Amino acid sequence: MAKKQKSNTVASPEESSNLKGTFIMVMILGVLMVSxxxxxxWLFISR
Amino acid sequence: MHLHKYEKVWxxxxxxxxxxxxxxxxxxxxxxxxxxxxxxxxxxxxxxEAHDSFKPENLGLTEVADGKxxxxxxxxxxxxxxxxxxxxxxxxxxxxxxxxxxxxTITSKDVVHGFQVAGTNVNMMVEPGHISRYEAVMKNxxxxxxxxxxxxxxxxxxxxGKVEVY
Numbered sequence: 001m002a003k004k005q006k007s008n009t010v011a012s013p014e015e016s017s018n019l020k021g022t023f024i025m026v027m028i029l030g031v032l033m034v035s036x037x038x039x040x041x042w043l044f045i046s047r
Numbered sequence: 048m049h050l051h052k053y054e055k056v057w058x059x060x061x062x063x064x065x066x067x068x069x070x071x072x073x074x075x076x077x078x079x080x081x082x083x084x085x086x087x088x089x090x091x092x093x094x095x096e097a098h099d100s101f102k103p104e105n106l107g108l109t110e111v112a113d114g115k116x117x118x119x120x121x122x123x124x125x126x127x128x129x130x131x132x133x134x135x136x137x138x139x140x141x142x143x144x145x146x147x148x149x150x151x152t153i154t155s156k157d158v159v160h161g162f163q164v165a166g167t168n169v170n171m172m173v174e175p176g177h178i179s180r181y182e183a184v185m186k187n188x189x190x191x192x193x194x195x196x197x198x199x200x201x202x203x204x205x206x207x208g209k210v211e212v213y
Contacts (some may be wrong), residue, residue, distance in 0.1 A: 023053040
């Protein structure tokens with residue numbers, strides 16, 4: 001019977017999870033929301 | 048609990064925007080007096096003529112001071128009553144000079160209507176039993192269509208008028 005191999009070294013979450021793509025998407029969404037708000041405010045002021 | 052540094056960045060961004068937007072709402076409500084347009088006065092919807100603003104002779108456009116106007120309107124299915132002109136014809140167009148301050152006062156005799164001067168900031172709900180008011184500075188020249196933007200019945204699309212800023 002083959003024994004299950006278990007790694008003794010636990011990678012830190014910083015290394016194991018790459019959140020770069022998520023970060024970019026979150027920031028794009030944030031910029032969209034903020035610009036939509038300022039767009040509506042600009043419309044209110046200009047009319 | 049471990050937080051990834053990117054998570055810290057977007058959580059800070061999210062919470063900061065929440066706080067900023069709440070502050071803006073508070074500023075608008077308590078310092079600038081932003082409120083629903085129908086918050087001040089109630090009226091008997093079956094007898095709107097009893098109110099000074101909605102007596103037939105007071106409907107439509109009146110100049111109250113230099114560059115200041117008021118427009119009184121009674122909305123009903125399916126018409127905006129802006130009063131009558133010299134020839135006893137129903138007024139459908141309001142003409143004001145550019146830069147004038149116009150106070151729109153409107154109520155409904157029957158159901159909920161809308162009052163939007165498309166292309167300006169004038170946009171209110173008109174509820175029976177309430178008087179809605181909105182004061183606007185007509186900054187831009189042009190012809191602006193008044194539309195009912197609350198579905199009020201079969202003739203909803205026939206409720207319109209015009210504001211002409213010259």
